[in-house]
């Protein structure tokens with residue numbers, strides 16, 4: 539992952555939409571007085587949803603709204619790869635290349651993106667439709683390799699399934715998110731080896747009196763064996 543810097547070309551100003559201003563009031567109200575800085579990530583997220591990337595004027599405004607030094611907001615925006623620091627296409631294909639995804643074949647997923655889109659990380663297709671981004675752990679390692687497209691996660695990908703996914707994105711008809719190999723949630727490949735009983739059924743009651751008697755019998759047998767030794 540290369541260094542993350544703000545884009546050189548920045549707009550002159552940023553204002554939240556009226557709808558976002560209402561949401562911001564509710565977000566900030568969730569935190570105790572004096573801790574409004576905790577709202578920095580949700581506010582950066584709203585700024586990004588509004589303009590598809592996080593601009594310097596947006597960072598300045600958020601710092602002012604939350605009573606934080608600008609550098610603190612900058613630290614958050616530049617640390618998390620979920621925040622785009624320069625303009626992106628309408629569709630941002632974010633490929634995780636961190637350890638779990640790399641071990642499970644993210645190199646093949648990246649190659650499929652490069653071959654199908656004709657662009658590398660940090661680039662956007664000439665029509666401005668799709669940006670290819672490299673991201674750090676997307677938090678879905680158990681279903682690696684993982685690609686996030688907007689808010690949706692596509693998992694268990696390989697060269698072929700990633701290529702097909704790009705075709706569907708290009709046609710404007712992406713499939714439902716989730717595992718490309720049919721895994722439910724984060725269950726293991728193949729059959730489950732634990733949590734196999736029906737969770738809606740009450741577990742059988744343990745016979746505590748019988749367990750106590752069994753323990754006492756064992757103690758008595760051990761005592762006798764010691765006496766006869």
Ligand code: FES
Pocket residue numbers: 634635636637638639640674675676677678679680682683684
């Ligand atoms: S390493 Fe890719 S999701 Fe965690």
